[in-house]
Amino acid sequence: MFQLPHSPLTLIKDAVLASYNIKLYIKRDDLIHPTVTGNKWRKLKFNLIEAKEKGFDQLLTFGGAYSNHIYATAAAGKEFGFKTVGIIRGDELTPDSNDTLRYAHDCGMELIFVTRLDYNFRNRLTRQYGEKFYVLPEGGTNDLAIKGVNEMVDEIYEVIDPDFICSAVGTGGTLAGIVSGVRGTTKAIGFASLKGKGLLKGQIEKLLPFEKEFELNEQYHFDGYAKTTPELIEFIKGFEERNNGIQLEQVYTGKMMFGIYDLIKQGYFPENSNIVAVHTGGLQGRSEELK
Incomplete structure (x- = not known):
């Protein structure tokens, strides 16, 4: 019921990459489901299985106005028969405030x-609203979510042994x-989409089941x-034009790809490196400037 096909690994053909002898692949998790896409499906899969096994038919979760997680949870609820409730940050908002909330x-x-x-007091809100619900944290991250992302990594190794995996x-x-x-x-490299104030790496380390090195780029x-x-919008447009319309968005994937290309030009990646960039979906959040 909760098994979706493996997402393809697409080799990007770009003169910039060729000039630096770099191979860049995109793990197309944006294609695994028309609405429950990318990392959000990976995070939800084993949580949905556990919810069903424990007899829950309702999901409760949290997010901001443009939350991909809210969008995906609502879509998964509709797809798999769960009632869903989203607690949204911002009492000035309405269901018609943007496409994400409207779709949810x-x-x-x-x-x-x-x-x-x-x-900020989500534990209190959980107690208030969540007694009958299977509760998913903001962003969907918990041990079961990490297990789901592990499956995506395994899929990559079935095709290629990469030098770097970026997200x-x-x-x-x-x-x-x-x-x-x-x-x-x-080597795993993360590209932060928000100002971490020096705290984000520590938060990620707490999520790991064991100590392991990684790089978090916050530039x-x-x-x-x-x-x-x-500059970011123009980069995304140029990337899409050169790569047969593989779409990015400006909140997450566009920033990651901009960072990868910038680091390539700086000589960060050794020649002949194989880089895999994970496409985490979220294309419903594309700016009007990209449509």
Whole structure:
């Protein structure tokens, strides 16, 4: 019931990459499901299985106005027969505030809008609303989510033995899953999409089942979560034009790919490196400037 096909690994053909003798592949997790895409499906899979096994038919979770996790949880609830409730940060918001919230509402998710102050007390909100629900944390990250991301890493090794696996980073769960799943000399690199204030790496380390090295790059957040610049938008447009319309978005995947290309130009990656960039989906959040 909860098994989806493996996502393809696509080799990017780009003159920039060729000039530095670099091979860049994209793990197309944006293609595994039309709505429950990318890392959000990976994080949800084993949680949905556990919810069913424990007899829950309702899911409760948390997120912001543009949360891919809210979007995916609502879609998964509709797909697999769960009632869903999303507690949303921002009491000024409504279901019509943006496409993400509108889609979640259209999928049948009950949206509860709370102040930013109240949102900071999620444990209290869980006790208040979540007695009858299977509770998913903000961003969907827990031990079962990391297990799901491990499956994606295994799929990569079925095709290629990469030198680097790169991912965008929000709450850090996807990167933690990648780090715990990499083998041999493969190095995991995360590209933060928000200002971590020096705390994000420690948060990711706490998610790991054992101590393991990884790199967290916090230089390409473009001034914070969901923030962008004309430079980033132009990069994404150029990438899509050169690569047969493989789409990115400006919140996560665009920042990661910008960072990878910038590091390639700086000589960070050795010649003949095989790099895999994980496409974590979220394309419903594409800026109007990219549509």
